[in-house]
Amino acid sequence: MAAEGFRLGIDFGTSHTVAVLRGSDGRVRPLLFDASPLLPSAVFAGRELLTGADAERAGLVAPAGLEPNPKRRIDDGTVWLGGREVPVVDLVAAVLRRVVEEARRVAGGPLSEVVLTHPAGWQRTRLGLLADAAERAGLGAVGFVPEPVAAAAYFAQVLGEEIPPGQCLVVYDFGAGTFDVSVVRPRGQDHEVVASAGLPELGGLDLDALVVAHARTLTGDAADPWARLDRPQTLAEQHAHHLLWRGARAAKEQLSRHSTADVHVPLAESAVHLTREEFETAARPPLERTTSLTRRVLAEAGLPPEEIGGVFLVGGSSRIPLVATLLHRAVRTPPTALDHPELVVAEGCLYATATRPMLAAAAVPPAEATVAPDGDAATAAQPVSVSPAPRPYSLETPDLPARHPATALRRIPRPAWLTTAAILVLVVAFWIVNPSDDGGVTGAKLLATLDGDGAVRSVEFNSDGTEVLTGGDTRMPERWNLERRTVIDTFPLQYSLPVSEVAYSRDGTTMAFVGGPLHYWSVAMQLRTGGDDRHEQTVGVTAVAFSPIDDLIATGDNHGDVLFWDTARNLMDGDRMQVYEDGDVTDVAFSPDGQFLATAGSDGGIHLWDVLNRETVGAALLGHEGVVLGMAFSPDGKTLVSGGADGTVRLWEVGDREPIGDPLTGHDGQVFEVAFNPDGQTVASAGADGTARLWDVVEQEQIGNALTGHRSEVYDVAFSLDGGRLATASEDTTTRIWELEH
Incomplete structure (x- = not known):
């Protein structure tokens, strides 16, 4: 067979990397590394970078030089190994180089095409590093296929399973280091990801830890051996530590096939017995987290049970029998399981259309x-x-129900x-x-009043409209259940200033607060995920916004600067961007496509910035007499609304930088904030006169009477993401929820 007929698919995984060759005759063969199709992704930094089993063996002698899971370090930039800093891209390149060398040896020459898979949620930064690593490994230009798309291609092409029209495939990917679930549907001859989410901190390694914990419980009297196993100091202890965890993994895998397994505890010189029932009791809570997330993804995708065309188990940890049991109960569709689910993604990507996506722009001055x-x-x-x-x-x-990003x-x-x-x-x-019932909003009626303990300065709905997040003078943001009208959670941030703004990420999984420093928290885990005082922008933060497409937060401060934060890496992204030499940034807002950021502040103008290049785009929007206090893009990104200290609301044509009509007047005093309804036809404004007002964007006039009832300034307004409700936040310590009338 001609060497140029070979295509190579590579699944770079957390613990193992898998590679598959496909010849022009259609024959598929997995590459073997030390007689196994699973190449350990470990890299050891010595005189040279060792990979696979070579790296693991070297790590037993000098553990400080071993990185067992480079994929988990993808956002770290560099890692300290063997007394020196090693770029993460070099670690990934070393693994890919090992793969391509073996592939060329088997193929007998160069390869016609190389395809790399990646998690569905990986975006510019991570994919850029993967592409750079491939180039350093000598692969040249490579194609990319999202892992769930590769799995769907295997499901259709290799297994011959057809997904009926109008139905989707659920890909449940439980690997060694992470868990991901995706909804994939056919699109012509290919597939596309409709929705995806993951638990990056949960994988098969965590189930191995449960086996180790069980062994520890049964040998608790061996305190000294366990201390040496936990913190090995000698070469013998390093070997013992390695044997313990390798034995735990083997026991976990044995329990997928048999009802019992034994685990040897080195140094303690004892063995413990583990039954499948004992293991499943310990493993049930983390596995139920995966099925709970699966149900949530299906709900967010608007996918009822009758539209699930299949459930496909991918990743080595998915072969645990309890996985299929819990998942079947959760989604009411029997999963498809294979004997070797680790190989699915690497082989499946060879049947998918590899893409070389549009990359970060270079060169437009x-x-x-x-x-x-x-x-x-x-x-x-x-x-x-x-x-x-x-x-x-x-x-x-x-095709699925449309939603706000x-x-x-x-x-x-x-x-x-x-x-x-x-x-x-x-x-x-x-x-x-989502047709409008009768052409637009005609007014609003009060549904609920949430009584707080201090002035409320910011409010935001959660994704399904059942909760609101508030921040204000109590200095501790609060989550409210709207049905019960009670506080669900309070976030003890120890702010010394009021919380001036709160926000949700595009996927509803992360909250951000500013009131001096920036903090962002996980909704599900109720844990601070970053944004602490290590960051450069620790005081005077006045505004915050999440990008709708990237893992980015933009913040503005009272020094006139805007900073970007990469929440995936918990790092500042790029350099500090100066908007004003002397003045405040009062608000920031991303365009719906995430390509532009609008900033407002002391000069009375609104500036647009290219997010990628961090350069201003076009002329400023000028017209307010005084400071611009709030602004928002329309859902289609063509219109921007602003409110200012001059008491007016203004509409702007983003494309030609021109105002639309005359200023909208009616507030007696400053307009603190504005918001666009997802219907694109209605704007709300919050005023110092204690009222909120609704405006018709097309007719450019106020809708009905002002919304009254607050006893003092209204600082913020926010629409629910279905456009049916409005929240208003006030100095009078209350948050009011209004139902919009049509």
């Missing part, structure tokens, strides 16, 4: 960039060149190259799926 009437960046220059930072490239299609669980965003025509198709589809 900032002076040439403009904003086209549809809100996208436009220029007369050549098409954007490709660099190693891929943009997301799967479409969010309108913040409601989807890591919903895959639209790509940068989506045309104006395609945007219009999506907008039209939204109105087909």
